Amino acid sequence: MKGFRGALLLFLGAIFASVAAAAEPAAPAPEKVIKLTFFGTGAPRPSPDRHGPSILVEAGSRRILIDAGPGVRQRMFEAGGFGLLTTVTDIFITHLHYDHVAGVADLWITGWMYGRKKPLRVFGPPGTAEFVDGLRRAYRWDIAYRQIVGIPSPGSPIEPNEIGTGVVFDEDGVKITAFKVAHMPIIPGTNRVGNLDGATYGFRVDYAGRSVAFSGDLRVGPGSELLKYGSGADVVVHEVQVPSPGDSPEAVRANVSLSVHSTPEEAGRAFAVMKPRLAVYSHIIPPQTTSEELRAATRPFYDGPLLTAFDLMTLVIGDQIDVNIAPRRDRETFEQSGAVK
Numbered sequence: 001m002k003g004f005r006g007a008l009l010l011f012l013g014a015i016f017a018s019v020a021a022a023a024e025p026a027a028p029a030p031e032k033v034i035k036l037t038f039f040g041t042g043a044p045r046p047s048p049d050r051h052g053p054s055i056l057v058e059a060g061s062r063r064i065l066i067d068a069g070p071g072v073r074q075r076m077f078e079a080g081g082f083g084l085l086t087t088v089t090d091i092f093i094t095h096l097h098y099d100h101v102a103g104v105a106d107l108w109i110t111g112w113m114y115g116r117k118k119p120l121r122v123f124g125p126p127g128t129a130e131f132v133d134g135l136r137r138a139y140r141w142d143i144a145y146r147q148i149v150g151i152p153s154p155g156s157p158i159e160p161n162e163i164g165t166g167v168v169f170d171e172d173g174v175k176i177t178a179f180k181v182a183h184m185p186i187i188p189g190t191n192r193v194g195n196l197d198g199a200t201y202g203f204r205v206d207y208a209g210r211s212v213a214f215s216g217d218l219r220v221g222p223g224s225e226l227l228k229y230g231s232g233a234d235v236v237v238h239e240v241q242v243p244s245p246g247d248s249p250e251a252v253r254a255n256v257s258l259s260v261h262s263t264p265e266e267a268g269r270a271f272a273v274m275k276p277r278l279a280v281y282s283h284i285i286p287p288q289t290t291s292e293e294l295r296a297a298t299r300p301f302y303d304g305p306l307l308t309a310f311d312l313m314t315l316v317i318g319d320q321i322d323v324n325i326a327p328r329r330d331r332e333t334f335e336q337s338g339a340v341k
Contacts, residue, residue: 033318034059034210037326038282039075041309044099047287051075051311052099055214055237059207062174065091066203066214072103073110079312081329082337086115092176093124094216095183095200096131105135112155113146115339119157123168125199132160177204179225181218186259204229210317215239217283220262220270230274234317238267239283240294254286261285264294268301275304278321282309
């Protein structure tokens with residue numbers, strides 16, 4: 001994977017002039033850019049290279065996490081040490097599948113233990129309050145124990161915020177818009193959505209004239225709300241699933257989810273409509289799918305700038321889009337961190 005990342009960065013400049021790959025992390029003026037760090041680019045299937053879906057959005061003074069899949073605590077520590085673990089206070093959940101929320105409790109308690117002073121806010125679709133209440137009950141003993149032995153209480157709460165569609169966040173110049181996407185369960189052998197409460201969302205983030213659209217998990221089609229909110233965005237981050245070949249029990253099981261995910265052909269057609277400055281694949285199924293395979297399958301339908309994300313990749317979106325790898329901070333000790341102020 002390490003060699004793949006290096007080769008990718010060298011190759012990007014030849015693919016499109018508007019996206020620049022730098023050898024060192026870029027540091028443009030924060031008031032003019034949106035920075036993304038990909039903590040996890042995989043899906044439910046375990047992978048040593050692609051952890052569960054989670055992307056950090058940094059815009060001005062705000063640090064906002066889009067989803068918190070398995071492994072987010074470790075990837076966050078790798079990318080930003082204790083300083084990052086303890087300063088993220090807002091998580092936006094696209095939907096309540098476990099691969100998008102399994103890291104919430106880990107980030108909640110770890111961030112508080114090592115220095116977060118504010119409650120952790122979790123924004124998500126209907127059902128988020130029930131999910132967060134379940135975490136509170138599951139970890140009641142743990143939280144009470146740590147408070148008794150002296151961990152300060154102010155950062156211990158976790159607060160659910162159930163959201164609908166439209167503008168759901170507007171603070172410090174950062175605006176987040178939620179929109180519905182087609183990822184509710186489809187009854188096998190039909191095109192009918194099953195009877196299940198809740199919703200599945202995508203998000204658009206706008207800041208200082210820059211914008212990013214996150215597809216969430218979806219089967220994209222001509223009437224998708226993503227086409228509306230992704231049009232004109234600097235970057236569109238889109239999920240993708242490549243069908244597993246053959247008729248083995250494993251292939252059949254893997255392909256069950258094709259009814260609620262997007263193939264490269266479907267995503268490519270959507271990119272062609274939205275015309276972002278950069279199209280990015282993440283939430284990649286299966287995780288071993290290569291960038292070359294995705295590019296070859298997408299190109300008949302979309303010929304614009306295209307990138308396959310990998311864990312710990314960063315994008316800095318300004319006048320140009322800089323592609324980098326987050327510097328490793330996971331050798332930092334807590335005693336050296338200065339996280340408790």
